[in-house]
Amino acid sequence: MDHKPSKSAEKLAAMIKKAIDDGKVTATEREKIMMLADEDHVIDPQERRLLGELQNMIDNGSVKVVPD
Known part of the structure; x- marks a missing residue:
């Protein structure tokens, strides 16, 4: 079974890293x-983990959701 991250997971990781x-x-x-x-x-699973990490950081205030 192939456990390489999907291309979308790699892009997602970059977008979430930028937000963090x-x-x-x-x-x-x-x-x-x-x-x-x-x-x-x-x-x-990798995408789910990344999304969870971002949501946790939003919930604890270390990442703020701001207006556009």
């Missing part, structure tokens, strides 16, 4: 992240 580095994410960026995660109609 910036300490903020716009509503549009957050929507793009969600669309990218579902791009191949499968949210694989």
